[in-house]
Structure formats: C-alpha cells, structure tokens
Amino acid sequence: MLPVVRDLYVGIEKLKPTQEIFVEARHLRAVGVSVSQEKKWVEKDPTTGEGDFEMVDVPDTRPIAIEVGQLRAALDVASKPVEVTESKAAAPVVDAP
Amino acid sequence: MLGLSAKLYRNTGTYGTPTWTLVNNVTDLTGNDSMEEADASTRGDGGFAASEPTLRALELSFGMINKPADTDVAAFLAAYIARTSLDIAVMDGLMATVGSKGVRARYKIHQFPRAQELRGVQTFDVMLKPCVDANPPVDMTIS
Numbered sequence: 001m002l003p004v005v006r007d008l009y010v011g012i013e014k015l016k017p018t019q020e021i022f023v024e025a026r027h028l029r030a031v032g033v034s035v036s037q038e039k040k041w042v043e044k045d046p047t048t049g050e051g052d053f054e055m056v057d058v059p060d061t062r063p064i065a066i067e068v069g070q071l072r073a074a075l076d077v078a079s080k081p082v083e084v085t086e087s088k089a090a091a092p093v094v095d096a097p
Numbered sequence: 098m099l100g101l102s103a104k105l106y107r108n109t110g111t112y113g114t115p116t117w118t119l120v121n122n123v124t125d126l127t128g129n130d131s132m133e134e135a136d137a138s139t140r141g142d143g144g145f146a147a148s149e150p151t152l153r154a155l156e157l158s159f160g161m162i163n164k165p166a167d168t169d170v171a172a173f174l175a176a177y178i179a180r181t182s183l184d185i186a187v188m189d190g191l192m193a194t195v196g197s198k199g200v201r202a203r204y205k206i207h208q209f210p211r212a213q214e215l216r217g218v219q220t221f222d223v224m225l226k227p228c229v230d231a232n233p234p235v236d237m238t239i240s
Contacts, residue, residue, distance in 0.1 A: 010110055
C-alpha cells in the first residue's frame with residue numbers, strides 16, 4: 001500500500017462518510033481522484049512593475065474539499081492489489097536436473 | 098473581514114498528508130501572536146530604550162458549546178486529558194480559497210474549564226499553546 005493511501009486512511013478513520021474534509025490536490029491525484037489543474041496569472045518580474053504577466057500552475061498543495069465517503073471509495077480502489085497474469089513466454093526457464 | 102468568516106481546522110491525519118476537518122463548534126476565538134523582546138539599549142540610542150524581537154509566542158483561546166455528539170469536543174477533551182497534541186490551522190477564510198492566510202501549529206491544551214451558567218448553555222473555554230514537535234509552527238497562505 002502506498003504511504004499516501006495509508007496516511008489518508010488514517011486521517012478519515014473516525015470520520016462520518018458525509019463529512020467534508022480538505023485534502024491537498026497532489027494527494028488526491030496520487031490516489032486517483034480527478035482534480036483539475038488550475039492556473040493563475042503572475043507578474044514575471046515584480047521589480048520591473050511593467051505589468052508583464054505569465055500564466056503558471058497553481059501549487060498542488062492547495063486543499064480541495066471532498067466528502068469522506070468519496071475519498072474512501074477512491075482509496076479502496078487505489079489500495080487493491082494489482083493482478084499480474086504470467087504468460088508462458090515470460091515464465092522462467094528452469095534447467096532440467 | 099468578518100469574524101464569522103474565519104475558520105478553525107483540525108488535522109485528523111498525519112502531518113505530511115493532512116486531512117483537514119472544519120471545526121464549526123467555535124464561539125469567539127483569540128489567537129495571540131507576539132514577540133518576546135530583548136533589551137538592546139546602548140549609549141548610542143540617544144537616551145532611549147531599544148529592543149529587539151526574539152521568540153515568537155502563539156496562544157489560542159476559544160469557546161466550544163458542550164454537545165455530547167460533537168466529535169470535535171470529544172477530540173479536544175481527549176487530547177486535553179491525555180496531554181496529546183493536535184494539529185490546528187487557524188485561517189482567516191476557507192482553506193480551499195486562494196488567498197486565505199493563517200497559522201498552522203501542533204498545540205497542546207493547557208486549559209479546558211467548563212462554564213455552566215444558569216441562564217446559558219454549557220461551554221468549554223479551550224486554551225492551547227504550541228508544543229515541542231518535529232514540525233514547528235508555520236505561516237500558511239493558500240496560493
């Protein structure tokens with residue numbers, strides 16, 4: 001289990017499914033919750049003051065509101081073990097005794 | 098900004114992966130934030146006392162109404178009795194709103210007196226101070 005999944009499980013352990021919580025966007029993305037990447041205008045060089053702006057990504061540490069039930073469902077999916085199907089071609093070659 | 102727009106959050110998760118819950122059961126809140134001072138007066142100050150700020154001291158006081166089913170009251174009371182820390186963020190607005198500012202720190206509760214006035218509701222006056230922790234207090238700005 002990923003550390004972020006484990007930590008989020010700990011965080012919502014004693015909370016009601018309908019309760020709203022705030023989780024950083026980067027952590028929600030890490031567990032598969034779709035979060036839009038917002039952008040904002042900033043001054044390129046604040047010292048010049050000439051109004052030269054550029055668009056940058058909003059930091060991923062911005063908390064996003066989500067219900068505990070929604071997050072728990074995402075965590076259940078993210079924590080499922082991945083099934084690996086072995087093909088015959090990929091099987092290890094064992095020398096005959 | 099109105100006082101009722103301010104928000105108090107409690108982290109129910111780990112420090113690195115916080116899950117913030119809004120604590121709504123809060124009446125008036127005072128977040129003291131002050132610098133201790135060192136006397137730095139010299140002969141060159143023209144006969145005036147001069148000082149420099151040293152340690153920054155935080156202290157948080159607020160009231161809570163005694164509601165038996167309130168998970169926040171239970172969490173604060175449990176932290177008080179067990180002398181354990183709480184990760185708290187005091188913000189001037191919603192945490193999800195860009196531009197909101199506040200202070201995040203791990204606090205321990207030093208006072209939890211009960212008020213049971215005859216003509217009032219039962220309340221707790223909670224007083225917290227930052228405690229020894231690997232993560233010292235930080236100023237927060239939602240950007």
